Amino acid sequence: MGKNIDADYxxxxxxxxxxxxxxxxxxxxxxxxxxxxxxIDNGFYYDFDMxxxxxxxxxxxxxxxxxxxxxxxxxxxxxxIDNPEAFFASEPxxxxxxxxxKAGGEEISAYENGGFVDLxxxxxxxxxxxxxxxxxxxxxIAGAYxxxxxxxxxxxxxxxxxxPDRKELKKYQQFLEEAKKRDxxxxxxxxxLFFFDETAPGMPYWLPKGxxxxxxxxxxxxxxxxxxxxQEIVGPQLNHRSLWETSGHWEHYHENMFTVDLDNDQHYxxxxxxxxxxxxxxxxxxRSYRDLPLRFYETSYLxxxxxxxxxxxxxxxxxxxxxxxxxxxxxxxxxxxxxxxxDITNYLYGVFGLTSRAxxxxxxxxxxxxxxxxxxxAEDALKAVLNDRYEGKxxxxxxxxxxxxxxxxxxxxxxxxxxxxxxxxxxxxxLAGKFGLEYTxxxxxxxxxxxxxxxxFGSMERFIGVIIEHFAAKFPFxxxxxxxxxxxxxDAHVGYCEKIKKALEDEGFRVSLDTSExxxxxxxxxxxxxxxxxxxxxxDAEMEQGNISIxxxxxxQCNNIPLDGFVSACKNMDKNHHLDxxxxxx
RNA sequence: GCUGGUAUAGCUCAGUAGGUAGAGCGCUCCCUUGGUAAGGGAGAGGCUCCCGAGUUCGAAUCUCGGUACCAGCACCA
Numbered sequence: 001m002g003k004n005i006d007a008d009y010x011x012x013x014x015x016x017x018x019x020x021x022x023x024x025x026x027x028x029x030x031x032x033x034x035x036x037x038x039x040i041d042n043g044f045y046y047d048f049d050m051x052x053x054x055x056x057x058x059x060x061x062x063x064x065x066x067x068x069x070x071x072x073x074x075x076x077x078x079x080x081i082d083n084p085e086a087f088f089a090s091e092p093x094x095x096x097x098x099x100x101x102k103a104g105g106e107e108i109s110a111y112e113n114g115g116f117v118d119l120x121x122x123x124x125x126x127x128x129x130x131x132x133x134x135x136x137x138x139x140x141i142a143g144a145y146x147x148x149x150x151x152x153x154x155x156x157x158x159x160x161x162x163x164p165d166r167k168e169l170k171k172y173q174q175f176l177e178e179a180k181k182r183d184x185x186x187x188x189x190x191x192x193l194f195f196f197d198e199t200a201p202g203m204p205y206w207l208p209k210g211x212x213x214x215x216x217x218x219x220x221x222x223x224x225x226x227x228x229x230x231q232e233i234v235g236p237q238l239n240h241r242s243l244w245e246t247s248g249h250w251e252h253y254h255e256n257m258f259t260v261d262l263d264n265d266q267h268y269x270x271x272x273x274x275x276x277x278x279x280x281x282x283x284x285x286x287r288s289y290r291d292l293p294l295r296f297y298e299t300s301y302l303x304x305x306x307x308x309x310x311x312x313x314x315x316x317x318x319x320x321x322x323x324x325x326x327x328x329x330x331x332x333x334x335x336x337x338x339x340x341x342x343d344i345t346n347y348l349y350g351v352f353g354l355t356s357r358a359x360x361x362x363x364x365x366x367x368x369x370x371x372x373x374x375x376x377x378a379e380d381a382l383k384a385v386l387n388d389r390y391e392g393k394x395x396x397x398x399x400x401x402x403x404x405x406x407x408x409x410x411x412x413x414x415x416x417x418x419x420x421x422x423x424x425x426x427x428x429x430x431l432a433g434k435f436g437l438e439y440t441x442x443x444x445x446x447x448x449x450x451x452x453x454x455x456x457f458g459s460m461e462r463f464i465g466v467i468i469e470h471f472a473a474k475f476p477f478x479x480x481x482x483x484x485x486x487x488x489x490x491d492a493h494v495g496y497c498e499k500i501k502k503a504l505e506d507e508g509f510r511v512s513l514d515t516s517e518x519x520x521x522x523x524x525x526x527x528x529x530x531x532x533x534x535x536x537x538x539x540d541a542e543m544e545q546g547n548i549s550i551x552x553x554x555x556x557q558c559n560n561i562p563l564d565g566f567v568s569a570c571k572n573m574d575k576n577h578h579l580d581x582x583x584x585x586x
Numbered sequence: 587g588c589u590g591g592u593a594u595a596g597c598u599c600a601g602u603a604g605g606u607a608g609a610g611c612g613c614u615c616c617c618u619u620g621g622u623a624a625g626g627g628a629g630a631g632g633c634u635c636c637c638g639a640g641u642u643c644g645a646a647u648c649u650c651g652g653u654a655c656c657a658g659c660a661c662c663a
Contacts, residue, residue: 142658143589150660154589198654307587310661322663424663459663489621525623539621551622
């Protein structure tokens, strides 16, 4: 090819291929109106508006037509259009863009390949010839609002996977297969962790093993926060609407709240967030500057009514718990407190082997509350902290903060390189004031505290969904719902197995002994299917020597090792949250 | 909420121009008493084929409405 395949070239080629797709679709179907066709990470898409509804059956024909166009060696040529409104008269979406471009004083440019002209700023590859070795496949079809606006028409979006050669496409498709196997909904069902019922959409039922996982994680979070000076509180599930009016939720968040209307015309709502009750709790007493930072940790159940199409396994639910806290601080404690919170976050994510990056969202241009000077000071403080911690490598989303204060979001990458937003740390200059909260400063004056809303795992449900996929349900020892399975070679060994089980349980481990009928091979199969970290196997040889043999989840076999050596290894993994299983030197 | 799709045994799925449903795995029982991911044989499971209404002599199969789920969009922890 002789072309330099760098990221820019790939973008250019994908975008060129989007034109090929558009041409193919225009040739195959009648009355096609064109929207946008940009390149994306795994290829490109193009939005169409047309009477024919594209179905999966159409994919092959589209691919064949695209291949034909590519084979034709069509040159991409810049095309001067003197009267774009006339030229694109039958393309309403393009006309909209043209008028906007003109209003912005920008040039109207178009590209042509093989007689097909599309409004486009370019650049493109020289000819479809360059796309000959590319691997591409129509991936899916979906509805997408014109310009992402739910009030505007919905177009048909065709997604195409496209890579510089067929091998890479294949590799990407295999990656998708792998991701599919790790889908937490699939694994959650296979591993008996959780399920959903039609009568409670978006509200998971936790099965015994899932509940074990959930509680292990929650208790870990509790211990970490307690050690860092957080105090756990538990507020009510249901509050009278007057509370939500004070906090502003009744006005701004009503659509997302499950409300309860009583016969006596009193109205309540299930809490969608913990903050208002934390405010009430702070206000219960006179507070001194000596009490700050005051950190209330809370993991209550939250309920949020979501658009039906938004629900997605554990990653988007309607009832969930957070490792939530509200930190009340003085103005001059912002830096130190944010630093402290980022410390905890890094520690927590490190335990799971998750890497992360930070995004700072700053003051919105409109609709923000408070003084600009206060915002600027806070943003400078946050930038300084992030600069220090991430060596300048963090993103800034200008104007994307909440109306009440700037925020830091942490995005986490899992082993497959996919990114999830879990953690959010939000400064709030407004809420304490709404509740009339004050503390007495060292100079005797009454001051309003700054509040930090922060959830580090985010929602426990979403976090569990992410780590199920991250670990492919092969959890580290400390987190495994069942840590050790025991298999007797035959019935005569059951008594010895029971002794081992008791010894392990006395040390606090979660153990399962299979005394059912059936071959040991089947029992081992069952435990392996459950992804248990260790399977202890004992028969005559082990009984004689008072030892055990272990089958480690990674396939390693350790024969005739002392029980106490195994126990201390397990204790070590539990205490230090080892990511890997110890498989030697017991 | 929007666009398109799916809804049949515990799981994965097949099926019939509309005439009271099948496979594999799992499960149960019997035989096998075993040394590390499926030993052999037999059998049970759906009788509302997601729910409701309609068409029809007859609907799980057709039509309409609803619900849930799936792929996206929008929204979001």
